[in-house]
Amino acid sequence: MVNWKVLLNIAKKHLLTKFKQTAVAALGVTFGITSYITLASFMTGLNNVLDDLILNQTPHIHIYNEIEPSKQQPISLYDDFKNSFNVVHSIKPKLNQKKIHNALPIIKYLNDNKDVKGAISQIKTNIFYISGSIELVGNLTGINPIEEARLFNFKDYVIEGSPKDLKNTENSIIIGSGVAKKMSLSIGERVQISTVNGTVFPLKIVGIYQSGVSDIDAIQSFTNIKTVQTILGEAKNYITDINVKLYDIDRALPLAKKIEQQFNLNAVDINTANAQFETGSSIRNLITYVVSFTLLVVAGFGIYNILNMLIYEKMNDIAILKAIGFSGKDVQIIFMSEALIIGIVGGVLGLLFGLLFTNIINTIPYETEGLPRIKTYPIDFNLWYYVIGLTFAIISTCFAGFLPSQKAKKIDPVKIIRGQ
C-alpha cells in the first residue's frame, strides 16, 4: 500500500527547502512549454492563413476541357499504313470546344455523391477591359456568387461590395483590385468590356476583388454566369469549368481519377495542383517541434540536475526513511513526485505564459497588401497544443526523474549510516 499523503508531504518539503533551485528547474520547463505553445500557435496560424490563401479559394477538384492535340492522328486510322512508320509534322491542336458537354447532368451527379460538399459551374473567358482608350487583357469568370461564397470563401476576397450585390444586380461585375487601380475605377462606376470577338458590353462595378496574389488581381474579374453567357452569345448550358469542394480533401485524388475516366474530361485534384504548400506546412511544423523538443530536453536536464543534487544532499534522509520502514518504492515515489511537481507546475505556467504571449501577438497589427483579411498577426488558438504541451512536459519530466529516483530507490541505508 502506498501512503501518498505522507510521500507527497515529504516531496513538498524537499522542494520548498530548495525553493530557488526548484524554481529554476520549473522555469526551464515553463520556458520550453511557453515556446512550444507560442511557436505552434503562431506557426500554425501563419500556415492556416497561407493555406487559406490558396486552398480555400481553390477547388478540391477542378474539372475542365483541355485543348490538346488528338492522341490519335487520322493516319493511324487508315488500315493501309498500319504496318508502316508514319511521321506527322506540325501537329495542331484539335479544335474542340472549351465547353463541357452535359455539364448540368454532371454537376447533378457530383452533388449526389456523399463525399461532395458542393459542385458548382463556372465559365472562364478572356476579355479586354476598355476604359477610354485603354485596353487591358483580362479574365472574366462567370460564377454563381452565393454558392461561390459558401464553398470557396469568395466573400473573404471581395474587399469592397459583396457577392450578394453581384447576384442582385443585372449586368454587374466585381473587378480585381489591380484592374481597379490601373483604370482608376471604383464601385458604382461602369466598365466596358470587350470579348475576343469584339463585342463591347458595359458592366456596372458592384465590388472589388483582392486575392492577395497581385498577378491575379491585375486581370481577374467576376460576373454572373448568365451575364457571361449573354456576352458570349452562348446557350444556358454553356459551362467551361466545374469546381468541386469535398468534405475530406484526401478523397480528392481518387475522385478526380474516377471523373477523368467516366466523363473523358480533365480533372485535377488540389494536392496535385498545390503540392508545394503541403511541404511548406510540414516543414514549418517540423521546425516548431524540433525547437520545442530541444528546449524541453534542456529543461529535462535541469530537472535531472536538481533531482540528482537533492538526492545527493538528502542521502541521510533517504537512509533514515528506509531505516524507519519506507520501502525503496516509497522513496522512488517521493523523488518521482518531485520531478512531476516541477514538471506540472512548470508546464502549467508554460501554458499560461503561452496563452498570454499568443494573445499579445494576436493584437500586434500586421497588415499587408497580399493578405487583405489579416489585420494582426495570425494565431491558431487550439486546445490541442495545450494538451500536447502539458503531456510533453509530464513525459519529459518523467524521463528526467526516472534515473535519479531509481538511484534513490537503490540507496543502501546501511552504507549511508556506516559512512557517518
Added chain:
Amino acid sequence: MNTVLEAKHINKYFKKPVLFHVLKDINFKIDKGEFTSIMGKSGCGKSTLLYILSTMDTDYEGELYLDNKLITGDSKDKLSYIRNKNIGFVFQFHYLLAEFSVLENVMLPAKKLGEKSFQEIEHNAMHKLKILNIDYLAKKKASQISGGEKQRVAIARALINNPSIIMGDEPTGNLDSHNSDNVFNIFKQLSHEQNLSFLIVTHDEDFAKRTDRIITMEDGRIIS
C-alpha cells in the same frame, strides 16, 4: 518467557576489498522485556550484526526470527513493513529529518504505517514526547534543538509504532554523561513499565553493567 528476536547461525562475509568473515556463527535470543547490551572492541562486528538484526542488511547466512516467525528471505517490501511496525532503531548520530518539526519526525513512522487516524497519531506522538520530557519541543524544527534532545526525539520516533524491540547502535556514544544517564533511565523505565525489549550496542561500561544482560563479542563471535 516470550522470545522476541532470535538469531540462528548467522554468518556474514564482506567480499571486498578482500574476503572477510566478519560474523561467525552468531546464536542468541532476546526475550520480551529484556534489556540487553552488546559490548566488544571496535571493529569486532557489533554494528554489522545490528544492521542484520534490524533487517536493513539482508546479505547474510543463517536464520532470523522475529516474534517466532522466520523473516530471513522475506521480500524487501515485507522487511520494510516489519521495520516500520516491529522494530525501532536509534542511531549514534541523531538521524532526524531536518526540515520537519520534532512532532512531525516522531509521527512519520506511524503515518507510514497508516493504521491510525492523524489525530490519534498526533496524540500518541505527543504522549511519547511527554514520556521523554520533551513535549515542549514539539513544534520546534528538528535542526534547532540540542544533541541530547535530538537523541530523545529519535527514541520517541522509535517508540511511536509500539514495536516489539528497540535497537540502538551506541545511542549514547555522542552524549555527555548526564544525557547518557538520562537515556539509560528512559530505556530502563520503558522495558520495565511497557515490557519493551532493548538491544543496545555500547562502549560505555557503566551503561552496560546496569542492563539485564551483556553480550560480549570478539572478532565476529559471541564469547559470552
